[in-house]
Amino acid sequence: MTVTHLPAPDDTAAPPPPDSGRSGPRWRPYAVPVLVLVVLALLPYSALEIPVLFDGRLNSPGSLQLIALCLVFAGLALGYDLMFGRTGLLSFGHSLYIAGGAYGTQLAMTELGLGLLPAALLTLVLGTLAAVVLGAISLRTLALGGIGFAMVTLAFAQAGAIWIERNPGGLTGGEEGLPLHTAGVPEAFVGVANTVNVYWLALAYLTAVAAVVWSATARPVGKVWQALRDNEQRIAVLGRDPFRHKLGAFVLASALALLGGIVHLLVTAGATPHSSTPEFTLTLLVMVVLGGAGTRWGPVVGGVLFTYLDQRLASWGIGSEPMLILGTLFVLAVYVAPGGLTSIRLHRARRSAARADSRKQEHR
Amino acid sequence: MDTLVLLTLTGLGLGALYFLIASGLALIFGLMDVLNFAHGAFLTVSAYAAWQVLDSVGGMPGLLLALLVGTSTGLLLAVVVEFALIRRLYGRPRDQILVTVGLSLAIPALVQSAWSADARSFPVPDALDGTVTLAGAQVPVNRLVLIAGAVLVLVGVQLFLTRTRYGLIVRAGVEDRAMVTALGVDVTRAFTLVFALGGALAGLAGVLGGLYFGSVSPHQGTSLLIFAFVVVIIGGLHSMPGVALSALTVGLTQQYANYYLGGYGDLAVVVLLALVVLARPTGSGTSPVDRIRRRLESPRAAPVESVLPTGGTP
Numbered sequence: 001m002t003v004t005h006l007p008a009p010d011d012t013a014a015p016p017p018p019d020s021g022r023s024g025p026r027w028r029p030y031a032v033p034v035l036v037l038v039v040l041a042l043l044p045y046s047a048l049e050i051p052v053l054f055d056g057r058l059n060s061p062g063s064l065q066l067i068a069l070c071l072v073f074a075g076l077a078l079g080y081d082l083m084f085g086r087t088g089l090l091s092f093g094h095s096l097y098i099a100g101g102a103y104g105t106q107l108a109m110t111e112l113g114l115g116l117l118p119a120a121l122l123t124l125v126l127g128t129l130a131a132v133v134l135g136a137i138s139l140r141t142l143a144l145g146g147i148g149f150a151m152v153t154l155a156f157a158q159a160g161a162i163w164i165e166r167n168p169g170g171l172t173g174g175e176e177g178l179p180l181h182t183a184g185v186p187e188a189f190v191g192v193a194n195t196v197n198v199y200w201l202a203l204a205y206l207t208a209v210a211a212v213v214w215s216a217t218a219r220p221v222g223k224v225w226q227a228l229r230d231n232e233q234r235i236a237v238l239g240r241d242p243f244r245h246k247l248g249a250f251v252l253a254s255a256l257a258l259l260g261g262i263v264h265l266l267v268t269a270g271a272t273p274h275s276s277t278p279e280f281t282l283t284l285l286v287m288v289v290l291g292g293a294g295t296r297w298g299p300v301v302g303g304v305l306f307t308y309l310d311q312r313l314a315s316w317g318i319g320s321e322p323m324l325i326l327g328t329l330f331v332l333a334v335y336v337a338p339g340g341l342t343s344i345r346l347h348r349a350r351r352s353a354a355r356a357d358s359r360k361q362e363h364r
Numbered sequence: 365m366d367t368l369v370l371l372t373l374t375g376l377g378l379g380a381l382y383f384l385i386a387s388g389l390a391l392i393f394g395l396m397d398v399l400n401f402a403h404g405a406f407l408t409v410s411a412y413a414a415w416q417v418l419d420s421v422g423g424m425p426g427l428l429l430a431l432l433v434g435t436s437t438g439l440l441l442a443v444v445v446e447f448a449l450i451r452r453l454y455g456r457p458r459d460q461i462l463v464t465v466g467l468s469l470a471i472p473a474l475v476q477s478a479w480s481a482d483a484r485s486f487p488v489p490d491a492l493d494g495t496v497t498l499a500g501a502q503v504p505v506n507r508l509v510l511i512a513g514a515v516l517v518l519v520g521v522q523l524f525l526t527r528t529r530y531g532l533i534v535r536a537g538v539e540d541r542a543m544v545t546a547l548g549v550d551v552t553r554a555f556t557l558v559f560a561l562g563g564a565l566a567g568l569a570g571v572l573g574g575l576y577f578g579s580v581s582p583h584q585g586t587s588l589l590i591f592a593f594v595v596v597i598i599g600g601l602h603s604m605p606g607v608a609l610s611a612l613t614v615g616l617t618q619q620y621a622n623y624y625l626g627g628y629g630d631l632a633v634v635v636l637l638a639l640v641v642l643a644r645p646t647g648s649g650t651s652p653v654d655r656i657r658r659r660l661e662s663p664r665a666a667p668v669e670s671v672l673p674t675g676g677t678p
Contacts, residue, residue, distance in 0.1 A: 090458075137638055147399050151593045152641055158590045159634040166627065278590065282401075282465055289462055321477045327470025334462050335452065 033210070040203050043067070044196045055315070061195040066311055068195070068202035068267050072260060074303035075202075075209040077287040079256035082213050084285065085294030086222065087249040088229030092281050093138070093153030096160045097254040099276030100127045101261020103164065103172060106271050109184035111171075116185045120262045124255065131254035135247050154278050161276040177272040180265060189266050198267055205263040206300070209256050214296065216252065225249050229294075283310075286330045292340025301342055366501035371619050373498070377507035379615025380514030381576055383608050384569035385592035386599070387521060388562025390607050393596065394538035395551075395558050397457040401464040402445060404589030405471035406563050410438040411486075411570035411580040412475060418487050418574075427489050431571050438567020439560050446559040451552070468586065476582040483581035486574035506575045513572055514608075517565065522604050524561075534558055538602065591618075594633055598640050 044064060047057045054063040076098060083089040104123035108114050114122065138152045167174030182190045188197045216222050224245050227235050232242050265271055274280060283306065291302025306326060313322040337344050385403065392400050414434035418426045445467065453460045492509060495502040525531035533554045536544045545551050566585075573588065574580050591614060599610025614633055621632030 090461075137641060140641055147393065148597060148641075150399065151597050152637065154590060155594050155597075155634050155637050159631050162630045279469070279586070282469060285462075285465060286469070321473040323469050324473035324477060327466045327468075327473060331449065331463050331466035331470070334459050334466065338456075338459060 037203075037207060040071070041200070044199060052316075053312075059196070061192045064195045064199040065267070066308070068199040069311065070304040070307045071199075071202040071206045072263050072267055073284075073287065073307040074300040075206040075263075076257065076260045077284055077291070077299040077303035077306075078206070078209050078213050079253050079260060080281075080284045081288045081293060081299040082216070082253040082256070083249055084288055085292075085299070086213075086217055086229065087225040087246060089246060089250065090147075090150045090285075091138075091153040091250070091253075092150050092278055092285075093134075093155075093157035094253070094257055094284055095276055095278060095280040096134075096153075096157040097127060097131060097257035098261040098264065098280065099160060099164065099271070099273075100130070101258035102265040102271040102275060103178070103261075104258075105262045105265055106178050106181055107171060109181045110178075114184065116189075119184065123262065124258050127258040128251060128255045131251045131258075132247070135250035135254065139243060139246055139250065154281075157276070157278050157281060161273070161278065164273050164276045172273070173271075175273055177270055177274075180269040180271075185266070202263055202267055205260060209260070210300070212252070212256065221245065221248065226294075286326070288340075290330060290333055290341060292342040295340065295342050298340045298342040302340065305341070366499065367623070369499045369501035370503055371623055372616065373501070373503045373507050373511070375616035375619030376612060377510040377576060377615070378618060379612040380510040381569055381573055381588070382591055382595045382615055383514050383611035384517060384565050384572065385588060386595040386607050386611055387517070387604060388565040389589075389592055390596050390599070390604075391534065391538070391558045392562045394602065395534060395541065396450075396460070396555055398450065398460045398464065400562065401461065401589070402467035402471065403464075403562065403566050403592070404585030404587075405468050406438045406441050406566040406585070407570040407573065407588065408472055408475055408580075408582060408585035409441055409570075410434040410567035411574050411584065412479060412484075413437040414571040414574060415484055415486055415580050422487060422489070424489050424491055426487075427492070431568065434571035435564050435567040438570065439564035442559045442563020442566070443556065445563075446556050450555075450559070454552075468589075472582045472586060479582070481582060483579040483584075485579050486577070488575055488578060492575065510572050510576055513568065514611075517568070518604060518608050521561075521565075525604065530554065530557055591633065594637050597637060 044059045047059055049057050054060075054066070056062050058064075076094075080091075080094050083091050083094075101123055104127060105116070105119045108119035108122050109116065112119070112122075134153075134156055138149050138156065164172045165174060166172075172178065180190075188194055189201065217225070224235060224240055228242055228245055235242050235245075261275070264275065284303075287302035287306045288299045289302070290306060291300065292298025309326060310322045313325055333341070385407065389400060389403055392398055392403075411434065414430035414437075417430040417433045420426075421429055445464075449463050449467075450460055453463065488506065492505045495504050496508070497503075523531075525535055533544065533549055533551070534557065536549075537551050537554050541551060569588075570580075570585065573584065577584070595607065595611045595614050598614065599607040614636070617636050618629035618633050620629075622629030625632060
């Protein structure tokens, strides 16, 4: 299953910007993503033991489950960054679509008796339609200066969270959430013994999101998004419709979130009401900013790091409230690394590159 | 009839609570462009401080002391946050918002680790625990306390904004911050002032919220904050009466819908928000209330406004 996804980054990953001035072989920009993908895909074949970082061997179900969760959140963060970092839309309602994907698929399986694939497809189609309508309503409030959009999306997400918590007609399970309806799911994704398949599914999700986001941002539409973030008026003057492009980014990001919700349902073997709360969106925002908004690897790094710490901090005995430590870390990061963790590395690389350039000129 | 009276007064009480939170939010956002996500956390911490006081003192003196402690806790917390965190990020409104987001995650977690995740019952003094008969309805006294508190705050804030020099600077800063700075006024002091005022109001709302709900829990402030956001959106940022009117509308809608539509008051509020957003002509940054008032004041101003090029949204 991973093999089919391997060529994806080759076809669609963003080509290097032509003005970067670096002249390397053409395969150079694809080397890192492919390498990362291959390593992650082969990870379940490794029985390495890493004492503090993971409890068991790397390919034990517990470790694989943890890494799979990290990968799902990396994908979710990357999709969220399509709106936040690339287009400059601050949405607080992303959780609505993640929970929509999870609960929608689950309910389509239990209530309509569909299999996993038709249920997921139905959820994806209906959810995307909902995203078009709600996105159009939310974007009308941008006149308030971006904050209106943030608050209206927040309100919609809150409505979804309330609806799920109220447990209407016993559908959503209220505070307890819903356990995965295993009868509708192919056996390959059920049970501890099949954790490795779920892991590969999570990896496939991250790969798909990366392919979509990276290729979309490299295309003309991505340039328009970036320009909208930087100077919306200019885009309007140049004859592009800002509203349509923003709605496009919103709907694409929401579709990726729906897909992520479906994968999250399978990875955690259930739908939790927490995934519908605005706080869930805030954690995505924290991941993106922590790693570096609008960058290629930032949201991925932030998503993996945040999820890993969230899951592991308690087991190291550092505080029973991971959110206390993560929230504090995040506040510090805003001061220490305003461009995110990946930007620290970039700065250093750029500085050393500049130094090398100047040295070269001296030699001449 | 008596049900309607009860619902109305309870809705007004809820609206009063929303107003106390939203007024601070609107002032801070209007002046500093900071959407303060930590506002709910201020409320939660103040509510717990008040609960501690009430738990040890009790009775009416305890409540008065709790009001004092709660309000000053909110004020102190806001001033500390402004001085230590927000102040360093001038000119970076997005980072300021992110810092408050971080606080809104960390502070409830801190409260939760200190006092556990369970809701604590708020010891309401006996004098406020009962009901009074108003127009045939048994109305809980604490609703009336909330309404009275909010009216006092509205009058007080309005007097502060319109009658004092600092109020003038705040109002001018909300209108056009760059111009006020250019005129040589130190706006940063107004920032601290507004943050402190907002924090104090959130603290007061925390104590009164404890009275209203009869309990405090670590995430109470965060869930109230979302409704305060809705209030701010509907009411706009530029006038306290606008925020008050919007808070009342939201509170009443929620209570009526909760009773007549079978517990879906929260959803009704969101629908109300969507309707207001849709009914509001795009391109204007003000609330419908503001627009109506402006039309009433100068009928000719309206068409000019619609001709002006706007932010680009169609």
